[in-house]
Amino acid sequence: MIRITDLHHRLGGAPVLNDIDLTIPHGGLTALIGPNGAGKSTLLSLIARLRPIQRGRISVGPHEIGKVADRDLARVLAVMPQSTEVSARLRLAELVGFGRYPWHRGRPGAEDRAQVDRALERFSLTDLRDRFLDEVSGGQKQRAFAAMAYAQDTDYLLLDEPLNNLDIAAARDLMRLMRGLADEDGKTVVVVLHDINYATAFADRLVVMKEGRIAAQGAPSEVVTDTLLAEVFGTTARVAEVEGRPLVIV
Amino acid sequence: MLRAGLALLAALACLSVFVGTIPLSPADLLGAEGWSLVVDSRLPRTFAAILAGAGLAITGQIMQLLARNRFVEPMTAGAGQSAALGILLCTLLVPAAPIWIKMAAAALAALAGSLILMALIRPLPPTQPLLVPLVALVYGGVIGAVVAFVAYQGDMMQFLGTWLTGELSGVLRGRYELLWIAAAASAATFLIADRLTLLTLGEDAARALGLNVGLVTAGAVMAVSVVTAMVVVTLGAIPFVGLVVPNLTARLAGDNLRRALPLTALAGALLVLAADIFSRWIRAPYEVPVATTVAAIGAVAFLALIRRGAARA
Ligand SMILES: Nc1ncnc2c1ncn2[C@@H]1O[C@H](COP(=O)(O)OP(=O)(O)O)[C@@H](O)[C@H]1O
Ligand SMILES: [Mg+2]
Numbered sequence: 001m002i003r004i005t006d007l008h009h010r011l012g013g014a015p016v017l018n019d020i021d022l023t024i025p026h027g028g029l030t031a032l033i034g035p036n037g038a039g040k041s042t043l044l045s046l047i048a049r050l051r052p053i054q055r056g057r058i059s060v061g062p063h064e065i066g067k068v069a070d071r072d073l074a075r076v077l078a079v080m081p082q083s084t085e086v087s088a089r090l091r092l093a094e095l096v097g098f099g100r101y102p103w104h105r106g107r108p109g110a111e112d113r114a115q116v117d118r119a120l121e122r123f124s125l126t127d128l129r130d131r132f133l134d135e136v137s138g139g140q141k142q143r144a145f146a147a148m149a150y151a152q153d154t155d156y157l158l159l160d161e162p163l164n165n166l167d168i169a170a171a172r173d174l175m176r177l178m179r180g181l182a183d184e185d186g187k188t189v190v191v192v193l194h195d196i197n198y199a200t201a202f203a204d205r206l207v208v209m210k211e212g213r214i215a216a217q218g219a220p221s222e223v224v225t226d227t228l229l230a231e232v233f234g235t236t237a238r239v240a241e242v243e244g245r246p247l248v249i250v
Numbered sequence: 251m252l253r254a255g256l257a258l259l260a261a262l263a264c265l266s267v268f269v270g271t272i273p274l275s276p277a278d279l280l281g282a283e284g285w286s287l288v289v290d291s292r293l294p295r296t297f298a299a300i301l302a303g304a305g306l307a308i309t310g311q312i313m314q315l316l317a318r319n320r321f322v323e324p325m326t327a328g329a330g331q332s333a334a335l336g337i338l339l340c341t342l343l344v345p346a347a348p349i350w351i352k353m354a355a356a357a358l359a360a361l362a363g364s365l366i367l368m369a370l371i372r373p374l375p376p377t378q379p380l381l382v383p384l385v386a387l388v389y390g391g392v393i394g395a396v397v398a399f400v401a402y403q404g405d406m407m408q409f410l411g412t413w414l415t416g417e418l419s420g421v422l423r424g425r426y427e428l429l430w431i432a433a434a435a436s437a438a439t440f441l442i443a444d445r446l447t448l449l450t451l452g453e454d455a456a457r458a459l460g461l462n463v464g465l466v467t468a469g470a471v472m473a474v475s476v477v478t479a480m481v482v483v484t485l486g487a488i489p490f491v492g493l494v495v496p497n498l499t500a501r502l503a504g505d506n507l508r509r510a511l512p513l514t515a516l517a518g519a520l521l522v523l524a525a526d527i528f529s530r531w532i533r534a535p536y537e538v539p540v541a542t543t544v545a546a547i548g549a550v551a552f553l554a555l556i557r558r559g560a561a562r563a
Contacts (some may be wrong), residue, residue, distance in 0.1 A: 050454045074460030083538050085449060086317050087376075088450035098448055102460045106444045152459070218353035 001026045001046060002156070002188070007056030009042060009212075016042050018212040020056070024205075029182040029189045031199035034209035040192045041082050041208070044160050047190075048079040060156055072103035078152040080145050081086065082160035082192075086133060092144045093129035096120055099151030115151050123147035123177060139170030145167055146174060157181060159191045163198065171195075175202040196248050200224055208232055222247055251502070255516045259300070262523045266296040269527055271535045299526045299540070300519040301429040302416075304484055305436040305477040307518025308511060310492020312439060313364075315450055315505070317371055321383035321491030321555065324364060324478045328386065330362025330489070331393035333475075333482040334413040338397060342404045349483075353428055356479035363393060364471050364478075408513040416481070416488035416541035418526050425484070432480035435473045437516065443507035446470055450505060488541045490548020491518050497555055514529050521547070 002024040009017035017039045024030050034039050045051050047058055049065050058065040060077050068076075078099070086095075096119050100112040120126045123143045128136055133144070142162055149157055159178070163171040179202050181187045193199045199206055200220035208216040208223060210232045216223045224246040229237050238249045267288055274292070278284030297399050310323040324330060336359025340352045347355075367389055374381045394414070401410045412420075439446070445466045448456045456463050481488060495518045496510075503510045525543040532538055 012521075030471070045454070048458055050457060068460070069460075070457055073461035074458065079455075079458045081452070081458075085376075086451055088315070088447070089500055090447075090504055090506055094504070094506045094509075098451065098459065100442075101444070101448060105460075106442075 001061065002190070003057075003059045004043075004047070005057050007043075007046065007053070007058065009039075009046065009051075009054050009056075013040065013161050016054050016067075016212050017046075020212075022207065022214055022217070024185060024190060024207070025190065026061075026188055027182065027186055028204040029178060029191065029202060030205045030207060031203035032190060032192045032207050032209065033196055033199050034215070038209040039212040040209055041160055043163065043189070044079070044158050044192060045081075048077060048158055049073060050079070050081075070107075071102060074152070076154050077156040077158065078149040078154040079158040080149045080160065080162060082164070089132050089134065091132055092125055092140075093120060094132065095133065095144055096129075096148045096151050097124070098147040100154075102152060102162075116151060119147040119151040122150065122174075122180075137170075138165045139173070141168065142166060142170070143174060143177075146177065155187060157187050157189045159189070161192050161194055163193065163195065178202065196224060196229075200248075224248065252512060252516065255513070255520065259516065259520055259523070262520065262527065263296050263300070265522060266299065266527050267292045269530050271530075290423045291421070294423045295418050295526070296424050296523065298418055298421045298429055298485060298516060299428040299523040301433045301489055302488060303518040303520070304515035305429075305432040305518070306309050306481060306488060306491040306513045306522070307495035308436045308439055309474040309477045309511065310326075311496035311499070311507070313492065314496055315446060315491030316368065316467065316470060317382055317386075318376065318450070319371070319379060319382040320497055320500070321380065321493070321552075322371075322386045323490070323496075324360075324474050325481075325487050325489045325492055326387060326390050327383075327391050328361045328363040328367045328390045329475060329478040330482055331397055331414075331485040333357070333360040333479040334480070334487065334510055335359050335363075335393060335397045335400070337413060337483055338400055338404070338406060338409075340561060341409070342406065343509045348426075348532050353431075353483050356483050357476050360475035360479040360482075361472065364475050368471070370552040381439075389541070411486075413482055413486050415539045416486035416544075417537075418485060418529075419537050419539075421485070428480045428484045432477040435476040436479075439470070439507075440511055441475050442469060443451070443511055445509045447505065486539075486541065488522065489543055490544055490552065491521055494548050494551040494555075495521060497551075519537065 004022040007017055007020040013070055034040055046053055047219060052098060053066050062075060063073055080238055097116045100108055104112050120129050125144060125147055128140060175198060178189050182189045205224045206220050215232045216228060224238050224239055229235055239246050240249055274284055291510050313322055313324045314320050324511040336355040340347055340355035370389060371382050371385055401407050412450050445461060448461050453463050496514055499510050499514045499517055503513050526540045529538040529543045
């Protein structure tokens with residue numbers, strides 16, 4: 001369970017997060033949606049202790065962010081940041097292997113190599129394992145970063161807009177894999193998504209942010225309505241129900 | 251590839267022992283005179299070329315990783331000039347200082363020079379990859395000018411060349427052993443190779459994996475500074491090794507340092523050793539400074555790299 005209480009955050013003098021109280025239950029896939037600049041990335045980076053908390057508290061399972069050591073949290077929570085531009089020429093298998101660093105701290109053993117093989121297999125990257133990052137497609141690259149987070153073997157997985165620049169096939173593949181991590185492995189997955197339809201199709205719960213506040217949360221069918229689109233996203237798109245799920249007609 | 255390189259290095263090392271102003275044949279090794287020539291001069295010189303070449307290539311690779319830019323190397327980007335400034339100031343202010351004090355002064359100055367460079371290039375936008383080498387070159391040039399000014403004021407101009415232009419002709423037994431410190435610092439980077447590679451993922455991703463980013467960066471900058479300073483103090487500055495070699499090995503082996511560093515070290519040793527043999531041979535019985543030979547090779551290679559980099563960006 002991720003528990004956030006009384007969280008406030010300012011960047012460059014301007015408030016970015018205001019009085020956030022949020023509980024993300026253990027297990028399942030939670031999608032974080034909201035317009036650009038709502039504060040989603042900031043919230044995610046605070047949970048992942050990549051920025052210091054200014055006011056409020058965040059706990060991930062039994063660990064209090066700000067108190068737990070970086071290396072201990074790295075075995076509990078993996079994060080895939082929004083921009084994954086890596087200038088270095090790394091092979092896919094090497095990249096995924098770095099996900100094991102929190103466990104072997106520089107001396108990978110047989111178990112680590114087995115985990116890397118499993119991650120590559122699960123994310124359908126085995127054939128590409130010796131390719132360099134700059135020799136694969138955008139979708140394969142994103143999959144490799146997700147596989148790296150998976151190889152980290154943590155209970156919690158945070159991903160910031162992993163579907164950026166992916167075509168529909170690659171985006172659905174990646175979301176299915178995330179769904180599998182929640183369903184089969186019992187992980188708690190939190191994904192920032194741009195496209196509401198992907199959120200309603202794959203998430204158990206939605207958390208909607210607007211201007212640094214939580215605007216709504218709950219099951220997709222409760223949250224995604226014409227009113228929400230108008231009030232939070234400022235657009236008059238219609239919501240239809242298809243196969244029991246809300247679908248935004250764009 | 252590593253094995254072929256090692257064989258080539260062994261062959262060049264043998265050649266290096268027998269090439270020089272005083273002719274030497276394998277049979278001469280049995281005589282006392284030939285033997286002492288080898289032990290006192292030719293072997294130290296060969297070792298010096300290998301150690302300096304390997305060390306400089308490694309520092310280049312690490313600096314490029316820290317700067318997240320392929321077109322920088324410590325020797326021309328301020329660390330080399332700072333080391334020269336350190337030893338120059340030390341010689342001026344405390345002329346009687348023992349060599350280890352001068353060495354420490356050079357290392358500390360190189361450290362300060364590297365840290366300032368890192369601070370200078372940190373805010374540069376990654377979308378302009380040629381800005382970093384530009385700033386680094388200007389920065390190195392400014393420190394080089396300060397060195398020249400101080401040397402002129404202190405009437406030390408005649409020593410300037412020994413630090414600013416690397417040369418192996420003066421290497422004798424008892425006069426190159428500081429390079430083993432450079433070798434130790436280079437070897438130490440092998441131990442943190444994985445951690446250094448993690449830095450290429452970016453600071454956030456590295457921290458998310460539990461890496462102590464500050465500590466690893468500090469260790470890396472320290473190793474770079476020590477190697478640079480030891481080479482400047484013993485041989486003088488040798489530019490371009492740190493620039494050309496890592497670019498070459500990155501193409502072949504990628505940037506995973508665990509895999510790339512041994513190759514980089516080997517290629518650097520090969521380059522400097524081959525350049526030194528060439529420098530002895532080209533206008534024998536006179537010598538060309540090894541830095542000049544390396545720079546001639548390196549400048550051409552660097553231009554090719556810039557062209558390719560600009561075409562890709
Ligand atoms: N370094 C910064 N300095 C000042 N303001 C920032 C900085 N980074 C982000 N912001 C602002 O914080 C707000 C939230 O940003 P972010 O969390 O990235 O939003 P989202 O991920 O929801 O698009 C935006 O209004 C953005 O302009
Ligand atoms: Mg964002």
